Amino acid sequence: MKNIRYLLLDQFQAKDIAQDLMVQLEVNRIHDVYVTPIDIRNELSIQVPEANEYSEEVIGGFMKDYQKGVILE
Numbered sequence: 001m002k003n004i005r006y007l008l009l010d011q012f013q014a015k016d017i018a019q020d021l022m023v024q025l026e027v028n029r030i031h032d033v034y035v036t037p038i039d040i041r042n043e044l045s046i047q048v049p050e051a052n053e054y055s056e057e058v059i060g061g062f063m064k065d066y067q068k069g070v071i072l073e
Contacts, residue, residue, distance in 0.1 A: 006044045
């Protein structure tokens, strides 16, 4: 699994964005991604299977307006 952390802009809450992202993933029929909100640091931790570019593309497109940074682990 590949870990991606999205640092959120201050006006957004990690819990709310995580719920919205889960709906987006469901709409796109993506079921093998794990989203964990980290409220204390206002970020999302997302686990994506290694060879799944489609999932990464959907997540990246959704997160582009909510993030101030990305950390790949």
